[in-house]
Amino acid sequence: MQDSTRMSADTKADSAVEGHPQGYATLLERFAQISDLTRAGSLLGWDERTMMPSAGAEGRAEQLATLSRIGHERLTDDSLWELIEELGSWAESVQGDDRLEADTVRVARREAERARRVPVELRAEMTRAASLGETAWAAARGESDFAAYLPHLERNIELARRYADCFEPEGHRYDPLLDEYEPGMGTADARKLLGELRRGLVPIVAALAEHPDAVDPAPLQGSFDVAGQARLANRLLGLLPLPDSSWRLDPTAHPFAAGIADGDIRLTTRYIEDDLSMSLFSVLHEAGHGIYEAGVPAALSRSPVGQLSSLGFHESQSRLWENWVGRSRAFAGLLLPMLREEFPSRFDALGPEQLYRAANYARPSLIRVEADEVTYNLHIALRFELELELFEGGLEAADLAEEWNRRTHDYLGIEVPDDAHGVMQDVHWAAGLFGYFPTYSLGNIIAAQLWEAAAADLGDLEQLIAAAELATLGEWLGDRVHRHAARYLPAELAERSLGRPLDPTPLLRRLGDKYGELYSA
């Protein structure tokens, strides 16, 4: 078949792309169908979290498991593997700087290779257990009932261990889990980066504690009717470089963003009546994810390189819009007139500087998703450590609640009143997502590096924000990051977009400077 592939490349007969072998068109079509299954699953997941009547939970778990099973069967099909092997040397030989074909076949090979190590029954069962676990978590969290949640947690950990053990034990047992969300990054690399970050945070957090009341959070607290919050959220999204008619925003318990198709981005947020900052910053955060998804070239959308695979880079986009744009002085100036319109009389006496300060209120707290820019990374450090111990074998599910509480005291200096505010606060473990948390801090690191690079190219970014010229920043990110989709491993994408490897220094510099100023006497 290698020969017939070459022959059709020569004769250009019946091929979807001029001059390409028919096998390449077949590869693209097969991956397009796998992508359709994955995206259909994403829509089912979005629906489960935003729209689905609660009695539909069991049926939904089965549907998701079936989509996952079939996608996995297709990705691990022997004839697909043969096709990938046949196309390898042709793809590497295609002329031109672009090398799209080589990247496509290489990513296809990587995806298939990983998948072929995992039995289809395990993959389907992981999806089913995740869907059921998430439903059980949502119910048990309301009651802070760790005992009700524990069997699901145990099941998900057991499945994640079995998954990890499908791979060769070269490095750390946790490597394959991390690799699923941050391809090519080993546990040792993540430990080094997150360790540096954590050590660098120590003096910054200590400085916060010296003047704990330097910043007044009151302007964003009180009572904000949900309809007004929703109007504000939609106005903010209108300011951001999201393409028209291609997104929607819905409320959910645990905000997320999902790319359903080219031209179809789902954003979600959570409206809390007494805390406007929750919806405000979660909308900017999820929009960042959405802008990244929308920036994947349409032609790549259903191809092997169309599924964004580095959650670190994904999170860098959400953090950049949430923290670097949204929590800037310039953005407070943009935001204030809108706040005055949506919440009449509430913001009349407030100045932009006070709004800026309120948006940057920082203090050790219990809930990760409500944490400030500084202490957020301590929440991640805690989770990353616990995950590593779960997979090193020193820790079991039943001990997680107690360990969580002990380390929250150690890291953040606060007591956990109940498990709903402790180990049960996040959906991730309920949904079988182990290896995911560290990418949040990687995202913070990358966002800081991108910001420095953008400022070097575009000049004063605060001025750009003040002029509401956010499209300029969107285009820069599109050129540096988005257009590459998943063609490169994160380490290579870092070289291309940042010109250097990941480094926590810019983030630590920023946090030190910004919070040093805010939390001085």
Place this chain on the structure above:
Amino acid sequence: MQDSTRMSADTKADSAVEGHPQGYATLLERFAQISDLTRAGSLLGWDERTMMPSAGAEGRAEQLATLSRIGHERLTDDSLWELIEELGSWAESVQGDDRLEADTVRVARREAERARRVPVELRAEMTRAASLGETAWAAARGESDFAAYLPHLERNIELARRYADCFEPEGHRYDPLLDEYEPGMGTADARKLLGELRRGLVPIVAALAEHPDAVDPAPLQGSFDVAGQARLANRLLGLLPLPDSSWRLDPTAHPFAAGIADGDIRLTTRYIEDDLSMSLFSVLHEAGHGIYEAGVPAALSRSPVGQLSSLGFHESQSRLWENWVGRSRAFAGLLLPMLREEFPSRFDALGPEQLYRAANYARPSLIRVEADEVTYNLHIALRFELELELFEGGLEAADLAEEWNRRTHDYLGIEVPDDAHGVMQDVHWAAGLFGYFPTYSLGNIIAAQLWEAAAADLGDLEQLIAAAELATLGEWLGDRVHRHAARYLPAELAERSLGRPLDPTPLLRRLGDKYGELYSA
């Protein structure tokens, strides 16, 4: 393999159902996965019509085509066919009155046999063309632009013809299309039933014309704010026998209902500010479909007999709740207090008899979905005739607009002002649904027969409605119709639920009596 099947039946070894061969469990699991794909497609379709950002249309068409393609591949897989053949004689031999196994294998065989005649490329292309056609229709209808719609119409007709021609030309070329929506009913049967109905309607419609202003529609016309209509719709749904936490209602352009899973029913409606009857009766209508879907036993939900296959019976349920319950005198009495609450001062001076009369306003009109109980069936007669001619070869897509207008004049005595109010009013042909329309009149016929049977069992149904004891009627329908799911062909289900074959006489009697009284001098 026949032998090993028998052996495991004897030894009861390793089987999912005690005493059943492993092959039966495999059959159920395979069909459960096919059902999951179908239902995932239903959710994608629901989302497309209620939630999806418009820029996502092309990606959605591809996703739907992929789900359809894979479902079709699985249903036509040779190993599934072998399994069905192996299980046939075992299933027929299973003891007990229930005969669920025999019904299950027989329905599985029927589904697989039909599917195996249709090439997978054709099935996927039909799904893709339907999704694109629907999007194009929605845009073109707004402009009444038949020329823009025509290529999609032509494409869908061409594909439907190719589909029909996949079957043996025993009877009418249209038979396989009708069979998809009303299994086992031939074109000749439908022609006979709908012909009788049409002839019986002639004197009733003529009588309407003698006193055209006998009924005043004004109480349900005027200005009704959409939020009030939505609250009313949700209150009405609360009265109906729909299980808790298992449904939701959303607005859409062309109301429909969809069963997504056991415990997950999606209802839709359309709110028109100046016509309350649109949302009012479409909600009751779609709820009827939803109650039927919810009545399928949970244990059958993902089995071959879990997908309701007779659209005639499906429509009988929607018509029964819309017309027989919703347009009754007793229901007007239930409804009026709610109308007074939701639309203050609007209904103060109105009596229940006036509301009853307004709900039954009848007059030839342009739009099928807004038509009254009497003339509705003329809209169906027109569409059925045109469809037959499309498949007999005497008519082409380009001539449809003109033919539509001519027959609207002949049947209904009115002129069509533009194609948006003519041939482009319905989504069906845009979505490739040929053979579907006649089931609407079959549903009207069956609803009348069911009503007579229910009255024979339950006594005065008006009293039941007046007492808001709608659950009693729901249980009767559950026992007579819903619990059977798709175990029987419609003709057999008619025998079981009605004790007799389909017959338009009860419907004609009802329409003659009811509208004779309403439209007398």
